[in-house]
Amino acid sequence: xxxxxxxxxxxRFTTAGSVDDGKSTLIGRLxxxxxxxxxxxxxxxxxxSSKKGEEKVNLALLTDGLRAEREQGITIDVAYRxxxxxxxxxxxxxxxxxxxxxxxxVTGASTANLAIILxxxxxxxxxxxxxxxxxxxxxxxxxxxxCINKMDLVDYNEKAFSKIKEELTGFSSKLVTKDxxxxxxxxxxxxxxxxxxxxxxxxxxxxxxxxxENIHIASDYNLIDCRFPIQNVIRPQIKEFHDFRGYAGRxxxxxxxxxxxxxxxxxxxxxxxxxxxxxxxxIEEAHAPMSVTLTLSDDLDISRxxxxxxxxxxxxxxxxxxxxxxxxxxNPLTEKGKYTVKxxxxxxxxxxxxxxxxxxxxxxxxxxxxLKINCNDIARITMKLSQPLLVDKYKDNRSTGSLIIIxxxxxxxxxxxxxx
Amino acid sequence: xxxxxxxxxxxxxxxxxxxxxxxxxxxxKPVLLFSGGKDSIICYHLARKAFYPANVPFPIMxxxxxxxxxxxxxxxDELVKETKARLIxxxxxxxxxxxxxxxxKGINSSRNKLQTTTLLDSINxxxxxxxxxxxxxxxxxxxxKERFFSHRDDFGQWDPKNQRPELWNxxxxxxxxGEHFRAFPISNWTEMDVWQYIMKENIKIPSxxxxxxxxxxxxxxxxxxxxxxxxxxxxxxxxKMRVRFRTIGDATCTGATISDxxxxxxxxxxxxxxxxxxxxxxxxxxxxxxxxxxxxxxxxF
Numbered sequence: 001x002x003x004x005x006x007x008x009x010x011x012r013f014t015t016a017g018s019v020d021d022g023k024s025t026l027i028g029r030l031x032x033x034x035x036x037x038x039x040x041x042x043x044x045x046x047x048x049s050s051k052k053g054e055e056k057v058n059l060a061l062l063t064d065g066l067r068a069e070r071e072q073g074i075t076i077d078v079a080y081r082x083x084x085x086x087x088x089x090x091x092x093x094x095x096x097x098x099x100x101x102x103x104x105x106v107t108g109a110s111t112a113n114l115a116i117i118l119x120x121x122x123x124x125x126x127x128x129x130x131x132x133x134x135x136x137x138x139x140x141x142x143x144x145x146x147c148i149n150k151m152d153l154v155d156y157n158e159k160a161f162s163k164i165k166e167e168l169t170g171f172s173s174k175l176v177t178k179d180x181x182x183x184x185x186x187x188x189x190x191x192x193x194x195x196x197x198x199x200x201x202x203x204x205x206x207x208x209x210x211x212x213e214n215i216h217i218a219s220d221y222n223l224i225d226c227r228f229p230i231q232n233v234i235r236p237q238i239k240e241f242h243d244f245r246g247y248a249g250r251x252x253x254x255x256x257x258x259x260x261x262x263x264x265x266x267x268x269x270x271x272x273x274x275x276x277x278x279x280x281x282x283i284e285e286a287h288a289p290m291s292v293t294l295t296l297s298d299d300l301d302i303s304r305x306x307x308x309x310x311x312x313x314x315x316x317x318x319x320x321x322x323x324x325x326x327x328x329x330x331n332p333l334t335e336k337g338k339y340t341v342k343x344x345x346x347x348x349x350x351x352x353x354x355x356x357x358x359x360x361x362x363x364x365x366x367x368x369x370x371l372k373i374n375c376n377d378i379a380r381i382t383m384k385l386s387q388p389l390l391v392d393k394y395k396d397n398r399s400t401g402s403l404i405i406i407x408x409x410x411x412x413x414x415x416x417x418x419x420x
Numbered sequence: 421x422x423x424x425x426x427x428x429x430x431x432x433x434x435x436x437x438x439x440x441x442x443x444x445x446x447x448x449k450p451v452l453l454f455s456g457g458k459d460s461i462i463c464y465h466l467a468r469k470a471f472y473p474a475n476v477p478f479p480i481m482x483x484x485x486x487x488x489x490x491x492x493x494x495x496x497d498e499l500v501k502e503t504k505a506r507l508i509x510x511x512x513x514x515x516x517x518x519x520x521x522x523x524x525k526g527i528n529s530s531r532n533k534l535q536t537t538t539l540l541d542s543i544n545x546x547x548x549x550x551x552x553x554x555x556x557x558x559x560x561x562x563x564x565k566e567r568f569f570s571h572r573d574d575f576g577q578w579d580p581k582n583q584r585p586e587l588w589n590x591x592x593x594x595x596x597x598g599e600h601f602r603a604f605p606i607s608n609w610t611e612m613d614v615w616q617y618i619m620k621e622n623i624k625i626p627s628x629x630x631x632x633x634x635x636x637x638x639x640x641x642x643x644x645x646x647x648x649x650x651x652x653x654x655x656x657x658x659x660k661m662r663v664r665f666r667t668i669g670d671a672t673c674t675g676a677t678i679s680d681x682x683x684x685x686x687x688x689x690x691x692x693x694x695x696x697x698x699x700x701x702x703x704x705x706x707x708x709x710x711x712x713x714x715x716x717x718x719x720x721f
Contacts, residue, residue: 005616010428077583079564080557082610089428091608103585110587218425231441236474244473250438250589255424279469287424291437293472304445328585342590345445404590411594413584 004086011217014093014108014141016132017118022149026118026187027081027094033194034209036083078108087213102135102361102376106326106416109139110402113217116145116208121154121184124164125171127362134364137175138324138378138418140398142220144172145181145211152186156199176395179215183208221288222397226254226262227315228308229344229390229400234293246277246293247302252344252399253392254310256294257285264300265307265390266317271296288399305346307390315390315400320353322382322420324394325373329407329414333373333381339414341385343403349386350405356380380420394418429617436463436605437470438589439568440552443603444470444477446593447550450603451508453539454480456492457668458614458625459554461499463605465623468503479506481551483539485531485670486513487649492668495626510542527651530672536720540576543600550593550601558610562713568607574598576719611666615691619684628665631682636661642675666691 017023030036081092093108095101109115115136119129136144146168154160161184172180183192184203191197194209206214234246256262260273276286277293286292294308309315327333333352341350357366358379373379394401405415426434440463443450452467454460460480467476482496500507512534515521520541521534543551557564565580569591572578584592593601606614618625635646637656644650646658650672663676664687681687712720 006427006429006620008428009425010431077565077580080608081564082558082608084428084610084612089610089613107585107587111589218422221424223424231438232445232471234471234474238473238475241473246473248441248470250434277472279472289431289434290426291434291441291470340594342592399588402588402590404587404592406592406594411592411596413587413592416585416587 008084008087008089009217010089010091011114011212011215012091012093012112013114013116013212014095014105014112014136015116015118016095016105016136017149018120018126018128021118021120022187023118024094026116026147026149026185026193027092029187029190029193030092030209031081031083033190034083034085078104085209085213090212102131102326102378103328105132105135106139106328109136109141110398110416112139112141113220114143114145114212114215115141116147118147118149119164119168121148121150121160121164125167129168130171130364131361133172133175134359134361135378137177138326140394140418141177142217143179143181143215144175144177145183145208147187147208148182148184149187151184151191151197151200152189156184156186156191156197158200158202161203181205181211183211222253223255223287224253225313225315225392225397226256226260226308226310227252227288227392227397227400228256228294229346230302230304230306230308231345233303244295245299246295247308248291248293249345250291251286251288253288253397254313255285255287256308258282261311262296262308263311263314264296264302265309265314266388267300267302267306269298269300269302270311271298271300273297305344307344309390315392317388318385318391319388320382320384321389321391322356322380323403323417324420325379325381325405325418326416327373327375327377327379327414328416329412330375331407331414332375333377333379333415335371338408340406340408341383341389341403341417342406343389343391344400346389348389350383353382353384356382383417391419393420429613429620432606432609432613433466433469433617435589435608436466439591439603439605440467440470442569442591442593443550443552443605446591447601449546449548450478450550450552451543451546451548452476452478452480453551453553454482454496454507455554455669456482456488456496456626457554458618458629459556459606461554461623461625462609462614462617463552463554464499464503464505465621466605475504476506478552479508481508481510481542481546481548483510483535483542484512485535485672486511487531487647487671489626489628489645489647489668489671491626491628495624499624508542508546510538512538514538515541527653530670532670532673533715533720535670536576536715536718540719543576548600549595550603552603552605554606555604556609556611556614557607560712562716566604566607566716568604569593570602570604571595572600572602572719576600578602578716578719580713580717612688612691615684615688619688626668628668629687631662631664631679631686633660634663634676635659636663636676643678645671645674645676647671 095104095108165182185192231249274295355371392400403417407414515538664679681690
């Protein structure tokens with residue numbers, strides 16, 4: 001057997017589209033054509049399709065996991081799907097089209113390398129297209145693929161595609177995301193999904209799957225700014241490792257090497273990396289997003305929530321932060337309200353100082369008149385913190401630049417914040 | 421791949437270790453549920469990696485139906501001895517003896533469902549505030565909706581329509597007194613990832629996963645092992661077959677696969693060629709379309 005699997009990498013993507021853009025059909029098609037649907041699953045959806053009186057097998061039923069979803073024919077919550085080709089493993093965050101849309105898309109987008117945004121070839125850009133693009137860009141997704149779907153309904157016409165592509169190119173120049181691509185597809189018939197379409201000879205680009213397999217994702221992690229938030233302190237109370245003191249965590253940015261001069265924040269202690277440990281093995285260097293344990297040359301008093309960085313490249317230490325927030329809670333954001341803020345391995349209390357503006361999600365305009373922030377709203381706010389946090393700008397580092405806001409009364413996660 | 425890029429297995433491993441370390445930090449008394457199946461073996465392996473060179477800072481707990489294969493008990497006890505694990509055995513038989521649950525009757529009876537009561541009682545008894553398990557989202561459609569950190573109310577119930585959003589790698593384990601969490605470190609792994617990782621890391625697994633000869637019979641198109649815990653109908657002919665198990669659960673509801681795969685390479689080839697899911701042989705999932713969702717809501721794994 002080949003050891004090919006040791007060289008596969010991992011791409012996480014999210015899908016977005018309006019209600020009838022064929023999102024579930026597209027995912028079903030990707031799974032089906034890449035042979036990731038099993039016979040017993042197929043049998044189950046065939047039964048379900050015929051029970052509902054549908055003629056064709058409804059690939060959309062594959063993605064609806066909960067009883068309520070299948071009964072009502074809607075998707076309630078983010079679901080994760082998996083498939084692999086010999087090149088890559090894929091994790092798909094499938095987010096629902098209508099209920100709680102923003103909240104779910106933000107959740108799915110937070111860990112994604114790539115967003116597929118579906119556009120109906122008959123309708124072109126609609127408000128939702130702008131909304132999805134804005135969220136993908138806000139969440140710092142590095143790659144966007146616009147799939148112009150239902151090409152079969154516009155006779156696979158090249159002009160229909162080019163017109164939408166041109167409009168989208170103009171619009172998307174305003175986004176932070178720079179890698180933007182366009183593919184004409186028909187999810188229901190499988191054109192340009194896995195196999196090239198014979199009906200669109202004019203299209204010279206790659207199929208969707210080929211693009212997903214080959215898009216360059218090695219640069220998606222920040223490998224420049226060294227950040228190591230400490231999760232746990234490892235102190236084995238056993239004889240062989242009596243004086244051992246290690247710091248366990250997941251590298252949030254950069255490359256750490258044995259012998260590197262480092263600074264521990266917020267205390268500011270200087271030390272050197274003595275060793276980098278994985279399971280009973282020492283390594284010379286480690287990079288984001290590896291989980292490792294570091295030991296330092298000096299015995300220092302450091303704990304969870306502290307961060308190991310390089311002297312000449314440090315995060316900001318802020319007690320007051322400005323951020324874009326997506327509100328997820330059922331109760332509106334309360335100005336002057338107190339919340340718990342979770343950031344890397346740190347937890348502090350925070351108070352919302354000011355709401356600067358709300359984004360009108362349909363026009364993308366700033367609204368300074370209506371500052372009431374409800375569920376699914378996106379706003380720019382400032383917060384004052386009980387203790388300083390070690391932060392980077394979200395656009396520089398999605399890990400040290402993000403935080404969640406927790407309601408202290410309900411313990412629910414009510415806000416997703418991106419630090420500016 | 422370039423030097424500073426992780427393979428899919430390395431990235432999954434890094435994510436799972438991160439989750440296990442978060443559980444150890446955010447909860448006072450976590451426990452790892454251990455069935456002796458490959459997924460819980462992987463979780464335990466990852467936990468050992470996460471805290472090396474210290475010992476795993478939480479116990480492992482086996483919810484034992486008493487209807488497991490001998491090979492499984494033997495494997496469990498050897499692993500515990502070798503790695504100095506702290507093992508808690510929670511017995512379904514005890515729950516039956518104490519009258520907390522009533523054993524199912526009839527030919528298809530299984531103790532699978534009864535495990536929920538034993539699990540919830542044990543969580544209460546030991547005051548565990550987080551139970552980690554090896555469930556994966558690719559296994560079953562209700563599990564595809566599961567979070568890494570999954571909140572349970574004071575009845576141990578799951579409310580799938582009202583889950584906390586989970587963003588980036590920021591896990592919210594806050595709860596009120598009496599509530600607990602379930603955490604699933606290998607949520608993003610598929611069956612194939614698990615097998616590839618077992619091979620890459622050379623992890624020991626029970627012999628039941630490899631092809632062997634065993635007395636079996638066929639029920640509802642599923643090959644079942646003949647054990648003392650399962651009654652056969654007169655027309656069900658018991659015969660020797662070469663089989664292996666794709667999943668290992670309670671012997672009364674886990675089907676075998678006819679297979680000659682007796683090495684990891686052969687198993688991986690078999691899994692990649694397989695056209696059915698691994699839970700296809702699980703009678704517990706076949707009871708209805710939402711069988712798993714219903715069991716999970718009540719507090720099942």
